[in-house]
Amino acid sequence: MSENETDQHFRSGYVAILGAPNAGKSTLLNRLLGQKISITSKKPQTTRNRILGVVQRPAAQIIFLDTPGVHQSKTPLNNRIVDAALATLAEVDLILMMVDVSSPDKTAEALLIQKLAEQQKPVLLALNKIDQIKRQQLLGHIEAWSAALSFMAVVPISAKSGEQVDQLLEIMETNLPLGPPFFPPDSLTDLPTRFIAAELIREKAFRLTGQEIPYAVAVTVDEFKTEKNGRLVRIHATIHVERDSQKGIVIGKKGAKLKQIGEAARQAIEEMLETRVFLKLFVRVQKNWTKDTKALRKFGY
Ligand SMILES: Nc1nc2c(ncn2[C@@H]2O[C@H](COP(=O)(O)OP(=O)(O)OP(=O)(O)O)[C@@H](O)[C@H]2O)c(=O)[nH]1
Ligand SMILES: [Mg+2]
Numbered sequence: 001m002s003e004n005e006t007d008q009h010f011r012s013g014y015v016a017i018l019g020a021p022n023a024g025k026s027t028l029l030n031r032l033l034g035q036k037i038s039i040t041s042k043k044p045q046t047t048r049n050r051i052l053g054v055v056q057r058p059a060a061q062i063i064f065l066d067t068p069g070v071h072q073s074k075t076p077l078n079n080r081i082v083d084a085a086l087a088t089l090a091e092v093d094l095i096l097m098m099v100d101v102s103s104p105d106k107t108a109e110a111l112l113i114q115k116l117a118e119q120q121k122p123v124l125l126a127l128n129k130i131d132q133i134k135r136q137q138l139l140g141h142i143e144a145w146s147a148a149l150s151f152m153a154v155v156p157i158s159a160k161s162g163e164q165v166d167q168l169l170e171i172m173e174t175n176l177p178l179g180p181p182f183f184p185p186d187s188l189t190d191l192p193t194r195f196i197a198a199e200l201i202r203e204k205a206f207r208l209t210g211q212e213i214p215y216a217v218a219v220t221v222d223e224f225k226t227e228k229n230g231r232l233v234r235i236h237a238t239i240h241v242e243r244d245s246q247k248g249i250v251i252g253k254k255g256a257k258l259k260q261i262g263e264a265a266r267q268a269i270e271e272m273l274e275t276r277v278f279l280k281l282f283v284r285v286q287k288n289w290t291k292d293t294k295a296l297r298k299f300g301y
Contacts, residue, residue, distance in 0.1 A: 011060040013093035013176035018085060018116075020108035021045045021069025023098040024128040028159035029053050029066040032169060036272070037189050037196055038066045039203035043214055045069055046206060048081050048301060050088055054187045060173045061181035065092065070115070071108040077290040080301050086115055093176055095123045096168075101141045101156075102132035113148055122175065125151045126168055131158040194221045195300075197269050201237050201281070204264040205250065208257065213249055216242040218289060218299040222282075233275055238282045240299065242289055250283050258283065 017025045021044030029051065030036045038051040051066040067085035071078070089095065097116065099109055116123050127141055138156055146154055153171055157164040189196075198219040206214040223236035239261075241247050251258045258281055266279040289295035 007059070008178070009059060010178065010180060011173060011176040012062070012179050012181045014063045014065060014091055015094045015096050015172055015176075016065045016067060016088040016092040017096045017098060018067055018070060018088070018112060019098035020100070020105035020112065021071055022103075022105070023069065023100045024159040025069070025098050026051070026066050028098065028126070028128070028157075028165070029064055031159055031162055031165055032062075032064060033188060035188060036268075037191065039199045039206070041203060041206050041214075043206060045071070045078070045081070045215065046203070048077075050084055052190045054183050054189065055169070056185060056187075057169075057173060060176060061183065061185075062169070062172060062176065063182060064096075069108065070112045071105070072111060075290055076293070077296060077301060080296060089115070089119055089121065092121065094172060095121050096126060096172065097123055097151075098126045098128050098159075099145070100129050101127045101138065102129040116149055122152045123149060124168075124171060124175075125149075125154045126159075127154065127156045128159050130156045130163065131161050193273070194224050196272060197221055197224065197235060198237060200268040200272065201239065201261070201265040201279075204261045204268070205239055208261050208264065209249060213241070213246055216246050216290065217250070218286075218301075220299065231275060232278060233269075233273055234278045234280075235269065236280045236282070238284050240284050240286045240289060242285070242287065244285055247283050247285050 019025050026038035026040045026047050029038045032055050033053045037053055047068045053064045055062040065088045067088050068081040070082055070085050073079045073082045125145055130138055142154055155168045157168055198221045202219045205217045218240045219237055221237045225234045227234055239250055241250055262279055262281045266277050270277045286295055
C-alpha cells in the first residue's frame with residue numbers, strides 16, 4: 001500500500017461525462033488520461049458504450065465514465081445507447097455536462113437538462129470548443145447557461161487544445177468525497193485490450209466512410225494472439241454491416257477502402273500496444289443488426 005492510500009486527505013470518486021452527440025466528451029477523456037482509450041470523430045454518435053478511464057493525481061483518483069451522446073433516439077440501437085448513458089447518473093459522485101458552444105444542439109441539450117434537473121447529484125458544466133468562437137460570444141454562452149440549471153460551476157474549455165482542462169480537473173478533484181482509491185495506482189481503464197482494438201477499427205471505418213455506413217458498422221475481434229515473445233500481435237476482426245450494398249462500400253474498388261481502414265487501424269493499435277500488429281479484416285453482412293435484439297447483444301450493446 002502506498003502512502004496515498006492510507007492518507008486521510010485522499011479523494012476518490014466517479015464522474016460521468018454527459019452531453020449531446022459530438023460535444024467533445026471522448027476527446028476530453030483522452031486528454032485527461034493523456035492516452036487514447038475512447039474513439040472520436042467529426043460525426044455524431046461515435047461512442048456507443050460506457051468508457052471508463054482512471055485519472056491518477058497525487059492526492060486523488062478520479063474515475064471518468066465517458067458516455068454516448070444523449071439525443072432523441074428513434075432506433076433500438078440508439079435507445080439502448082442513450083439508456084446506457086443516462087444509467088451512469090446513478091453510479092457517480094459528480095456529473096460533468098459538456099456542450100459544444102460552437103455548434104449547439106438545442107434539442108439534445110434540453111433533454112439532458114431535463115434529466116439532470118430530475119436528480120440530486122452535483123453538476124458541473126464545461127463549455128467546450130472555445131477555440132472556435134469569439135470571446136464576446138463566450139460571455140453570452142456563460143450567461144445563458146448559468147441560468148439553465150444550478151451548476152456547481154461553468155467552465156469554458158477546449159478539450160482539443162487542452163485550454164482550461166487543468167482548472168476543470170481541479171474543480172472536480174476538490175469536490176470528490178474523501179476516501180481511498182477504487183483502482184490500483186497504475187490503472188488506466190477496465191476495458192479489455194481486445195475491446196479497444198475493436199473500437200479503433202470501428203473508428204477508422206467511421207472516419208473513412210460516409211453517409212449511413214458508420215451507423216451500420218459493428219466490429220468484433222475473432223482472434224487476438226501474442227506471438228514472437230510478445231513482439232507481434234495477430235488480430236483477426238470482422239466489420240459487420242447491415243446490407244450487401246454496404247459491404248461493397250466498406251470493401252471499396254478492388255478492396256481499396258478496406259485496405260485503407262485496415263492500415264489506419266493497424267497503426268492505431270500498434271501505438272496502443274507498443275508492438276507490431278498483424279491485422280486481418282473481414283466484412284460480413286448481418287441483416288438489420290441495429291434493429292435485432294439478439295444481434296445487438298452479440299455486438300455488446
Ligand atoms: N475545435 C475543437 N474541436 C473539438 C474540441 N473538442 C472536440 N472536438 C472535435 O469534436 C468532434 C467530436 O468529438 P468527440 O470527442 O468524438 O465527441 P463526443 O462528445 O465524444 O461525441 P459522441 O461520442 O458522438 O457523443 C471531433 O472531431 C473532435 O476533434 C475542441 O475543444 N475544439
Ligand atoms: Mg464520444
